Amino acid sequence: MSTVIGLTPMRVFWTVFIVLAVWLQLFVPGSDFFASGIVLCLQQERFRRVLGLTLLAILIQEAPGALAFGAGVLRYGALIGIFFLGRSLFEPRSPVFILLLAIVFTILQLIILHTMAGLQSLSIYGQRLLLEGMIMFCMFVVGWWILDTVYRFATRYASQS
Amino acid sequence: MISLFPIRSKRFIAFLFLVIFLLLSIYTWNWRTGFLDRVTGTVGLEIVAWISSPLVWTSNQVRTKWDAYVALGEVHQENERLWAKVTDLSLQLFQLHEEASEVARLRALYGFTPPQPWVLEGGRVVAMRFGPHAVVESLLVDKGTRVGVSVDTPVITPVGVVGRVMRPSLRLSNVLLITDPNSRVAIMGREHRTQGILVGQGPQRNLQMQYVPLNDLLKEGEILVTSGMDGVFPKGLPVARVTRIERPSTSLFQEVEAVPLVDLRNLEEVLLVVNLTPVDAE
Numbered sequence: 001m002s003t004v005i006g007l008t009p010m011r012v013f014w015t016v017f018i019v020l021a022v023w024l025q026l027f028v029p030g031s032d033f034f035a036s037g038i039v040l041c042l043q044q045e046r047f048r049r050v051l052g053l054t055l056l057a058i059l060i061q062e063a064p065g066a067l068a069f070g071a072g073v074l075r076y077g078a079l080i081g082i083f084f085l086g087r088s089l090f091e092p093r094s095p096v097f098i099l100l101l102a103i104v105f106t107i108l109q110l111i112i113l114h115t116m117a118g119l120q121s122l123s124i125y126g127q128r129l130l131l132e133g134m135i136m137f138c139m140f141v142v143g144w145w146i147l148d149t150v151y152r153f154a155t156r157y158a159s160q161s
Numbered sequence: 162m163i164s165l166f167p168i169r170s171k172r173f174i175a176f177l178f179l180v181i182f183l184l185l186s187i188y189t190w191n192w193r194t195g196f197l198d199r200v201t202g203t204v205g206l207e208i209v210a211w212i213s214s215p216l217v218w219t220s221n222q223v224r225t226k227w228d229a230y231v232a233l234g235e236v237h238q239e240n241e242r243l244w245a246k247v248t249d250l251s252l253q254l255f256q257l258h259e260e261a262s263e264v265a266r267l268r269a270l271y272g273f274t275p276p277q278p279w280v281l282e283g284g285r286v287v288a289m290r291f292g293p294h295a296v297v298e299s300l301l302v303d304k305g306t307r308v309g310v311s312v313d314t315p316v317i318t319p320v321g322v323v324g325r326v327m328r329p330s331l332r333l334s335n336v337l338l339i340t341d342p343n344s345r346v347a348i349m350g351r352e353h354r355t356q357g358i359l360v361g362q363g364p365q366r367n368l369q370m371q372y373v374p375l376n377d378l379l380k381e382g383e384i385l386v387t388s389g390m391d392g393v394f395p396k397g398l399p400v401a402r403v404t405r406i407e408r409p410s411t412s413l414f415q416e417v418e419a420v421p422l423v424d425l426r427n428l429e430e431v432l433l434v435v436n437l438t439p440v441d442a443e
Contacts, residue, residue: 022212026301029290056208063205064301064335065294066327066343069197070188072294077180109293117296123342124296125363136293 009158013151014041014053022060028139030132032061035079035105036143040151042083043092054080071116078108098144106137198328206305206330209291214332217287217303279395280436281317282308286428287333298341298364299324302431305332309435313393316431321399321422322346322387323431334433338425339400340364347391348400353378356388359400359419365426368401370417375408377415385419395434 014037021033034057041050058072065071082104083092090097110133117124191197267273284304291301304310306329314326316336324338337344340361348370349356355377357370373379383403389396401419408415 019212022209023216025291026213026216026288029288030293030295032293059201059205060208061205061292061294062201063203063209063328063330064288064291064299064333066297066299066335066337067294068188069191069201070184073184075293077184113294113296122297125342128364129296132293 009154010045013154014049017147018053018056030128031139032136033139033143034061035076035136036140036147038076038079039083039098039101039140039144040147042080044151044155050080066120066122067113067116068120071112074112074116075109078112079105082108093148098141102137102140102144105140106133109133109136202328202335203330206328206333206335209301210303210305210330210332213287217285221285276395277436279434280309281432282310282435284316284334284431284433286431291335297343298338298361298425299327300336300338300428302334302336302433303332304433305329305334307331308433310334310433315394315398315434317398317434318423318428318431321401322394323423323425323428325393326433336431339368339421340366340425345391346394346400347388348385349388350379350403351384351386351399353380353383355379356390357385357417359385367404367418367420370401370403370419371414373415373417375413375415379403379406379415379417381406384422 017037021037024033025031034053038050038054038057041053054076058076061075062069062072079101082101086092086097086101086104090100110129113129114124114126187197282304284302287301287303289300290298302316310326310329312326312329314329314334316323316325322339324336324341324344326334327337328335338361339346339359340363342361342363344359344361346359347356348359355373357373360369360371362369370379370385381403384399385401385403387394387396387398387400399422401421403417403419405418406415407417
């Protein structure tokens with residue numbers, strides 16, 4: 001189903017997701033609400049849409065940070081890489097896969113942020129980075145579960161109409 | 162299921178090396194030129210500004226309406242408190258007028274160039290440490306290059322210094338706070354004029370005044386103001402209050418701790434000093 005201006009339920013879904021992700025990041029310091037969306041996009045959508053969403057996420061995350069350009073590319077590149085590697089070993093929609101993906105992504109994120117800050121000789125607060133990593137792990141899993149539920153509802157609505 | 166990246170294949174390893182090489186090349190090139198930082202900084206912050214503007218506008222409207230109509234209960238008490246403050250400030254103003262005219266006469270006498278007046282631009286705090294890459298103490302302010310904000314623009318409140326702009330876009334600016342370990346502010350004591358460098362120690366930790374020789378005068382409770390020697394902050398802005406001084410026998414310098422005058426965790430509005438001429442450009 002598509003309107004005159006090309007509005008489909010899936011386009012509305014991803015637009016609302018991007019807006020909500022930015023809004024939530026305004027309220028939760030140091031958080032990333034795009035990662036779980038990228039995973040869902042990898043599971044459900046064509047690679048073109050994944051690429052578009054990832055590029056937008058990289059732009060949004062790179063801009064307000066203190067790190068030089070590259071950390072976002074590495075983080076989301078690692079996420080996509082782990083997803084494809086894990087897909088050959090696990091069923092990509094299983095909760096176990098999502099849990100393992102979240103764990104590996106969180107660990108890689110900590111390493112990437114720490115290394116990139118080190119390259120710029122930036123002093124960072126390691127304890128907080130660790131704590132926020134744990135929060136991000138929880139948000140990743142919960143965020144994916146909520147998104148997956150809403151996405152299934154949206155696809156059902158789209159197929160019915 | 163067919164694997165997309167079979168780990169054993171030589172092609173995959175070559176692909177991985179190519180990606181790493183490309184990333185390192187881009188990173189090094191950007192490190193030298195700063196091109197990608199500028200592009201992502203401007204475009205990315207503008208995207209954030211566009212997406213967040215409806216939410217920021219709504220919250221501002223709600224806050225304004227709340228302050229104007231609903232939260233009137235405390236207005237009478239606040240009015241009394243403000244009248245007392247106005248009386249106190251008026252008395253101080255009489256005294257300062259006399260001293261200011263004396264300063265003007267002395268400047269004319271000795272041929273000193275007076276400091277340029279600043280232009281302050283008010284801004285609202287949009288977010289604290291936006292995104293996972295915000296590994297330093299920072300905040301987003303809804304003013305950018307459109308009103309003259311640039312890199313290193315000082316950010317203050319009427320109480321004291323907040324920090325300086327790290328990365329501006331058209332409508333948003335990312336501000337590095339003075340509490341961050343990467344922040345350095347050239348300061349001096351307001352009474353004894355002892356100079357030093359104020360370094361942040363992380364969130365909810367005291368600041369440290371460094372490079373104060375053992376024999377220099379400084380006392381606990383003294384207000385530290387900007388010295389203007391860093392070419393970023395104008396001279397005389399209050400920054401912090403000294404809380405602890407130690408003179409270790411094994412060091413050439415005093416150990417000085419201070420607390421910021423501004424409550425950086427609950428900031429809602431800030432002022433950006435937009436028309437400063439850098440010291441080295443004068």
